[in-house]
Structure formats: structure tokens, C-alpha cells
Amino acid sequence: xxxxxxxxxxxxxxxxxxxxxxxxxxxxxxxxxxxxxxxxxxxxxxxxxxxxxxxxxxxxxxxxxxxxxxxxxxxxxxxxxxxxxxxxxxxxxxxxxxxxxxxxxxxxxxxxxxxxxxxxxxxxxxxxxxxxxxxxxxxxxxxxxxxxxxxxxxxxxxxxxxxxxxxxxxxxxxxxxxxxxxxxxxxxxxxxxxxxxxxxxxxxxxxxxxxxxxxxxxxxxxxxxxxxxxxxxxxxxxxxxxxxxxxxxxxxxxxxxxxxxxxxxxxxxxxxxxxxxxxxxxxxxxxxxxxxxxxxxxxxxxxxxxxxxxxxxxxxxxxxxxxxxxxxxxx
Amino acid sequence: xxxxxxxxxxxxxxxxxxxxxxxxxxxxxxxxxxxxxxxxxxxxxxxxxxxxxxxxxxxxxxxxxxxxxxxxxxxxxxxxxxxxxxxxxxxxxxxxxxxxxxxxxxxxxxxxx
Numbered sequence: 001x002x003x004x005x006x007x008x009x010x011x012x013x014x015x016x017x018x019x020x021x022x023x024x025x026x027x028x029x030x031x032x033x034x035x036x037x038x039x040x041x042x043x044x045x046x047x048x049x050x051x052x053x054x055x056x057x058x059x060x061x062x063x064x065x066x067x068x069x070x071x072x073x074x075x076x077x078x079x080x081x082x083x084x085x086x087x088x089x090x091x092x093x094x095x096x097x098x099x100x101x102x103x104x105x106x107x108x109x110x111x112x113x114x115x116x117x118x119x120x121x122x123x124x125x126x127x128x129x130x131x132x133x134x135x136x137x138x139x140x141x142x143x144x145x146x147x148x149x150x151x152x153x154x155x156x157x158x159x160x161x162x163x164x165x166x167x168x169x170x171x172x173x174x175x176x177x178x179x180x181x182x183x184x185x186x187x188x189x190x191x192x193x194x195x196x197x198x199x200x201x202x203x204x205x206x207x208x209x210x211x212x213x214x215x216x217x218x219x220x221x222x223x224x225x226x227x228x229x230x231x232x233x234x235x236x237x238x239x240x241x242x243x244x245x246x247x248x249x250x251x252x253x254x255x256x257x258x259x260x261x262x263x264x265x266x267x268x269x270x271x272x273x274x275x276x277x278x279x280x281x282x283x284x285x286x287x288x289x290x291x292x293x294x295x296x297x298x299x300x301x302x303x304x305x306x307x308x309x310x311x312x313x314x315x316x317x318x319x320x321x322x323x324x325x326x327x328x329x330x331x
Numbered sequence: 332x333x334x335x336x337x338x339x340x341x342x343x344x345x346x347x348x349x350x351x352x353x354x355x356x357x358x359x360x361x362x363x364x365x366x367x368x369x370x371x372x373x374x375x376x377x378x379x380x381x382x383x384x385x386x387x388x389x390x391x392x393x394x395x396x397x398x399x400x401x402x403x404x405x406x407x408x409x410x411x412x413x414x415x416x417x418x419x420x421x422x423x424x425x426x427x428x429x430x431x432x433x434x435x436x437x438x439x440x441x442x443x444x
Contacts, residue, residue, distance in 0.1 A: 062436070069432055125400035132393040136386055143382035176432075184428040279399075280424040282392060287428040289389075291435030292442075299440045 016267075021258035024251055027174075031247040034167060038160055038240040045159035047235055052158070053302035054165035061169060061299040065176040072180025076273065120264075124271045128282070134218070135289060151235065153242055157297045159235050160243035168243075172298040174250055175290070183287040185273045214252045221248060246297070351398055352413070355391040362387040381442075 038044055045051055138153060145152035161168040221244070260268040276283035366380045413421055 065436065066433060069429065073429070122400060122404045125396065125403050129393055129396040129400050132389055132396050136389040136393050139382050139386040139389060143379050143386060146376065146379040146382065179432060180429075184425075184432075186425055277425070279396075280421050282396065284424040284428050284431050285388075285392065288431035288435040289385075291432035292439035293435075294439075295436035296439035296442065299436065301440070 017258045017262035020254060020261060024254035024258055027247060027251045027254060030167070031244055031251055034160075034164065034247060035240045035244045038163055038243055039236055041163060041236055044163040044236050044239045050155045050158035050235075051162050051302075052300040054162050054168075054300075056165040056169060058299065058301055061172060064169060064173050065294055065298070068173040068176035069180035069184070072177035072182075073184040075177075076181045076185065076269065120266075120271045121274075124268075124275045128275055128279075132286075151238065154296060156235055156238035156242035157246065158300065159239040161298055161300075163239065164243075168298055171243075171247055171250070172294050175246075175294055178250065178253070179287055179290050182269060182272045183276050183283045183290075185276045185283070214256050218245075218249065218252060221245065351395060355395055359388050359391050 142152040142154065144150075221241075257268050363384050366384050370377065370380050
């Protein structure tokens with residue numbers, strides 16, 4: 001019974017891809033709305049230096065993102081535990097009362113494709129590589145910006161956050177949820193048996209082409225955004241681009257997940273979680289850097305002015321204090 | 332861990348190649364040492380050096396990930412393999428993901444430029 005359980009492909013739900021797709025379309029609408037609002041605003045923020053504090057209190061960002069991270073993990077973990085318990089119960093109800101066959105490895109527990117590289121494994125590896133390269137490019141661009149005294153991406157993102165803190169908080173929560181769901185995974189109790197693993201039917205090329213289209217779109221948006229940055233109104237256009245980039249990555253991933261779930265027996269999340277299990281150090285580093293990204297862009301507080309360095313007030317060294325209308329009005 | 336529990340022999344398709352992971356680790360450490368030496372001589376441009384260091388780390392990780400992708404496409408499993416003594420150790424990183432996320436959140440909040 002349990003052996004048959006492991007050889008049957010998981011049931012496919014028709015509702016889930018539709019719900020995910022609807023959520024992706026809603027995010028797409030939000031992206032267009034935010035881009036339009038930020039682009040056409042009178043002035044999203046100071047063109048000299050972006051403000052740190054927004055009209056939302058700090059604890060909203062901190063606790064909401066951490067809670068979303070934990071909920072994301074729970075949303076992936078609870079169904080696994082529930083199915084595992086169901087399979088274990090079925091295995092235990094043998095006629096002789098003896099546990100002949102321990103629970104077979106579930107799709108979520110075993111490392112999908114481990115030892116059997118297939119299309120989705122290669123595709124997810126490829127996507128992870130592309131994402132790491134995008135992070136490398138973005139961080140390198142930040143360094144280049146400081147060297148050449150240009151505004152880094154962070155400043156534009158901070159302007160957008162200042163302009164729409166509520167929507168930004170929502171985007172930060174979605175990011176934290178996705179990170180917790182995909183990158184905080186456990187191997188769980190390993191129950192390896194001699195039952196051969198089922199063939200993994202996903203073809204390589206269609207999956208890779210879909211991922212290529214998504215990542216290619218992101219890259220094109222980056223270059224177009226840079227172009228607009230040069231010709232557009234400063235800093236509105238750059239801020240619109242930055243906010244569109246942060247929302248756009250989630251939109252692309254959500255829509256792709258909907259297509260993937262509709263066409264394949266296993267959701268893309270399972271494959272990404274399997275990747276995180278295979279490369280836990282990479283997943284840890286990625287979770288850390290994405291946490292830094294969320295904290296750096298969405299959580300910022302006004303400094304205590306004047307800034308005290310080595311026991312001496314040096315407010316002139318801090319742009320926030322220098323540009324603030326009333327430097328002593330900070331909390 | 333699975334190998335210990337099942338007594339399976341190592342997969343013969345796994346080929347012993349260049350120790351790219353060690354090369355990557357050395358490359359990251361050398362780049363960080365150079366950046367630190369530059370910073371100790373000139374305390375300007377702290378942000379620039381910080382981001383170059385992060386970029387160096389992710390450039391190496393991207394390269395290793397690309398190597399794993401190519402190996403998987405060629406049908407070689409477990410392209411990125413840690414030494415045996417480190418295999419069990421790496422599983423602890425699964426537990427550390429929330430620590431990394433939260434620490435990154437707090438650290439980057441304070442690292443404002």
C-alpha cells in the first residue's frame with residue numbers, strides 16, 4: 001500500500017494554479033499601479049538624499065516580515081507532516097499488526113532528483129544560477145555607484161518606500177513569506193527504502209525555456225530601466241523602476257508557478273525546496289542576503305541627531321541630519 | 332546520511348574532478364583580505380569595498396552553481412559535494428536559515444549608506 005503510494009504521482013489540483021495565477025495577475029495590476037503613481041508623482045522624495053523614516057512605525061516592518069517568514073515555512077511544512085502522518089498510519093494498520101514497511105519517502109521529504117538529474121533539477125539549478133548572477137550584478141552595481149558617486153539602487157528603492165510605505169510593507173511581507181516557504185526547509189526523518197523511485201516525467205527543454213523567458217524578461221526590464229533612469233525625471237523614474245523590479249520578480253515567479261503547477265504533477269516549490277535541501281549552505285546564504293535586502297530597503301529609521309561618533313557630535317557627517325528641516329526633532 | 336543508513340556504495344557516475352569549492356573559498360578569502368588591506372590603508376569608500384566583497388562572494392557562488400547546473404545537465408549527480416566530514420555539518424544550515432534571515436534583516440537595517 002505504502003509502496004503504491006510512492007509510485008503514484010501526486011494528485012494535481014486544478015484550483016491551485018488558478019488561485020496562484022489570479023494572485024499573480026493581482027500583483028501585476030499592483031505593479032502597474034505603483035509604477036504609474038511613482039512615475040507621475042510630483043516629487044517622490046528629496047533628490048539630494050532619500051529619507052530613511054516613513055510614516056509607518058518600525059515594528060510593523062520588523063514583526064510583519066519575521067512573522068511572514070515563519071508562516072511561509074509553516075505553509076510548506078504543515079502539509080508535509082500531515083501527509084507523512086497519513087502514510088505512516090496506513091503502513092501501521094497491517095493485518096499482522098507488524099510494521100512491515102515503514103513509511104515510504106514522500107515527494108517533499110526525499111530530495112527530488114537527487115542522484116537522478118532530470119529536467120526540473122537542471123532547470124531549477126539554472127534558475128538559481130541566474131538569480132545568484134542577478135544578485136552579483138546588483139551588488140556590483142551598488143559598488144560601482146559608490147565609486148562613481150551615483151545614486152545606488154537602494155536610494156531609489158528607499159524613495160519608493162517613503163512614497164508608499166503601506167504597499168512597500170505588503171511587498172516586503174510577500175518576499176519574506178516566499179523566502180521562508182522556499183529556503184527554510186528541513187530534510188525531516190529520512191526513511192530510505194529499496195522501493196525504486198518513480199520516473200520523473202518533466203521534460204527539460206520546455207521547463208528551461210519557460211525559466212529563460214522569465215529571467216530574460218527581468219534582464220530586459222533592468223536594461224530598459226537603466227535607460228529610463230538616464231533620460232527620466234530624477235528620482236521618480238528610477239524609483240518607479242526600483243519598485244517595479246521588486247514587485248516584478250514576485251509577479252514573474254507567481255505567474256510562472258501557476259503555469260508550472262498547471263502543466264506538471266509537482267509544483268515548482270517542491271523542486272526549489274529540494275534544491276535548498278541539496279545545497280543548504282547556498283540556501284542559508286541566499287536567505288541571509290535576501291533578509292539583508294528586505295531590511296536594507298524596507299526597514300529604516302531616522303537617526304538620533306546629532307549623530308555622536310566617538311563621544312563627539314558630528315551631525316554634519318550624516319546627510320539625514322544635515323537635510324532634515326529641524327535636525328533636533330528626531331526621536 | 333542516506334548512505335550511512337542504507338549502506339549504498341557511492342554512485343559510480345560521480346567523477347572526482349577539480350576541487351572547485353576549495354578554489355572558490357580561497358578566492359573569496361583572498362579578495363576579502365585584499366579589500367581589508369586596502370581599507371586599513373585608506374578608510375574612505377567603506378561602502379564600495381563592502382559591496383565589492385559581497386559581489387566577490389556571490390560571483391563565486393554563481394560560478395559554483397553554474398558548474399552544478401552543467402554537471403546535472405550532463406547527467407552527473409551531486410556535482411557540488413562537500414567532504415564527508417562536512418556533510419552532516421552542512422545540514423545544520425537548514426536550521427540556521429531563519430537566523431540568517433533575521434540577522435541579515437537587522438544588520439542591513441543598521442548598514443545604511
